[in-house]
Amino acid sequence: MKVTGDGMEKAKQQRQPLVPAAKGIRARRKAKSDYYDYNLVAVIVLLTCFGLIMLYSTSAYTAELNYGDDMYYFKKQAGISFVCIIAAIVISKIDYHILAYFSTALYAIAILTMVLVRTPLGVEANGARRWLKIGPIQFQPAEIAKIAVIVCLSYMIVKMGKQVRTLKACMVLASMGGLLALIAYVGTDNLSTAIIIFCITAGLIFIAHPDMKPFLILFAVAAVLIVGVVIFLTVTLQDANNVSSFRIRRILVWLHPEDYASGDGYQTIQALYAIGSGGFLGRGLGNSIQKLGNVPEAQNDMIFSIVCEELGILGGMIVLALFAYLLYRLFFIAQNAPDMFGSLMVSGIFIHIALQVIFNIAVVVNLMPNTGVTLPFISYGGTSILFLMAEMGLALSVARQIKFQDSDVLL
Numbered sequence: 067m068k069v070t071g072d073g074m075e076k077a078k079q080q081r082q083p084l085v086p087a088a089k090g091i092r093a094r095r096k097a098k099s100d101y102y103d104y105n106l107v108a109v110i111v112l113l114t115c116f117g118l119i120m121l122y123s124t125s126a127y128t129a130e131l132n133y134g135d136d137m138y139y140f141k142k143q144a145g146i147s148f149v150c151i152i153a154a155i156v157i158s159k160i161d162y163h164i165l166a167y168f169s170t171a172l173y174a175i176a177i178l179t180m181v182l183v184r185t186p187l188g189v190e191a192n193g194a195r196r197w198l199k200i201g202p203i204q205f206q207p208a209e210i211a212k213i214a215v216i217v218c219l220s221y222m223i224v225k226m227g228k229q230v231r232t233l234k235a236c237m238v239l240a241s242m243g244g245l246l247a248l249i250a251y252v253g254t255d256n257l258s259t260a261i262i263i264f265c266i267t268a269g270l271i272f273i274a275h276p277d278m279k280p281f282l283i284l285f286a287v288a289a290v291l292i293v294g295v296v297i298f299l300t301v302t303l304q305d306a307n308n309v310s311s312f313r314i315r316r317i318l319v320w321l322h323p324e325d326y327a328s329g330d331g332y333q334t335i336q337a338l339y340a341i342g343s344g345g346f347l348g349r350g351l352g353n354s355i356q357k358l359g360n361v362p363e364a365q366n367d368m369i370f371s372i373v374c375e376e377l378g379i380l381g382g383m384i385v386l387a388l389f390a391y392l393l394y395r396l397f398f399i400a401q402n403a404p405d406m407f408g409s410l411m412v413s414g415i416f417i418h419i420a421l422q423v424i425f426n427i428a429v430v431v432n433l434m435p436n437t438g439v440t441l442p443f444i445s446y447g448g449t450s451i452l453f454l455m456a457e458m459g460l461a462l463s464v465a466r467q468i469k470f471q472d473s474d475v476l477l
Contacts, residue, residue: 102158103465106395110154110443110458113388114147114451117444123352124372125365125446139365139446146448150455157459158466162408165460169221176214176246179207180253194438196254208259209453211246215263216270216414216457219243223274224407230274243267257313258437262421269417270410296321313435320435336361337371337430341382348378365446367438370430385444389423399465408464415457 122140129138165172182188182198189197189204198207219239229235243263251260272281299317315330323331323338340356343349354375357364364372374382396416403409425439440450 101465101468103395103399103462106392106399106458106462106465107155109388109392109395110455111151113392113443114151116385116388118144118147119351120369120373120376120444121365121446123354123376124357124369127358128365142448143446143451147451147455150451154455154459154462157456158462160463161467162411162460162463165217165411166221166407169218172210172214173218173242173246176207176211177249179210180249183207183254194255196256205449205452206254208250208254208256209449211250211259211263212266212418213453213456215243215246215266216411216418219267219270220407220410220414223270223410224405230271231276236271236275239271240267243270256438258425258439261437262418262425262439265421266414266417270414273410273413316435320432323432333362333368334429334432334436337368338432340371340375341379341431344375344378344381346378346380348374348376348381351376367426367440367445368430369445370427370441373444386423386427389419389442393420396461399461399468402468403464404467404469408467412461412464415461418457419454 118140121143122137125139126136129140130136132138135141179198183195187198187200188195189199191197196206196208197204219242222239222242223230226235230239244267247260247263247267250256250263268281272278275281296317299314300321319326319330319334323334325331327335336356340354340361343355349355354372356375357372361368361371370382370385373385377384393416396412396419400409400412400416403412419442422439422442425434425437426441426445428434429436429439440447442454443451
């Protein structure tokens with residue numbers, strides 16, 4: 067059957083190969099898109115503002131005791147957040163294809179900075195050596211690794227093209243992401259970040275690979291192994307206090323936190339008390355009792371428990387709804403991205419945000435062992451908000467180049 071007119075044009079477009087990311091700047095259309103995802107900007111600002119309100123409410127008592135200023139944490143986070151939002155908007159104006167030229171350098175920087183944590187430049191805090199201090203700047207190099215794995219693997223997948231379906235290509239991609247995960251674990255002693263990096267790697271390979279069956283088999287095998295390890299530990303090890311490995315001890319405490327309520331399980335038990343005492347509507351903003359020293363470092367990874375205590379289960383559900391809408395906007399951008407490079411990058415950002423939200427809330431409600439993963443945009447942390455906003459800027463940069471037909475409906 068002969069195809070003519072519009073049908074011929076569509077057929078040509080379907081046969082046209084993907085433009086490699088490195089050539090994207092030269093090959094893209096000259097016409098600029100008028101689209102800008104203001105919905106994504108709005109939900110980012112809402113989450114950030116909500117996070118600042120909850121941060122002040124959660125940390126005011128501790129900040130007054132430790133620093134004589136109840137706004138100590140709030141002022142630092144507010145200043146960083148404002149600068150980072152502006153930076154995200156600036157990043158969104160830059161063509162994301164330029165990252166293709168710096169993907170190798172970004173990967174090398176991620177490795178180098180994580181290795182430097184073990185040198186005198188590394189800084190230890192709360193018993194963990196995960197920070198790097200260069201002059202007045204202190205940050206967690208593992209956060210760079212998250213962006214590096216997203217950008218580098220996205221570029222590599224595009225360059226591989228159809229070869230990505232081969233076992234060799236999958237092994238190369240897995241080894242690239244696995245190396246970053248391994249260095250994050252060994253260099254910064256950060257298992258949770260290593261798991262997130264590895265999951266981002268697996269997720270991007272899964273998205274790019276046309277066959278789903280091998281991944282389902284691997285997932286099933288991994289699930290069985292994890293369950294088997296947990297059962298083995300519970301049968302062979304009865305008392306967490308006699309275990310030298312703090313990670314194995316965390317698993318035992320997770321299974322029976324009430325048995326260690328005065329020790330390793332104290333934070334988990336107090337967080338559950340906070341959630342339970344809040345009920346459906348909560349005690350009211352600022353009226354938390356558990357934040358008065360009962361939940362250690364409540365402004366960090368346990369802040370969701372204070373949200374539920376003050377605003378109730380309803381407040382917690384609203385937070386989850388905001389995150390769900392944020393993920394929906396990222397999904398929308400990934401689906402409509404102008405090329406494979408942009409789609410994969412936004413998909414990687416989607417996986418990262420989703421994993422952090424799931425891990426954090428699962429820990430707070432004791433569905434998984436403590437990991438130390440913060441709640442995006444809400445927990446205290448300058449490094450976290452900086453790199454999260456950088457990712458949001460990349461997502462907005464991809465969104466700016468989405469081109470819709472007149473008949474398309476913008477959601």
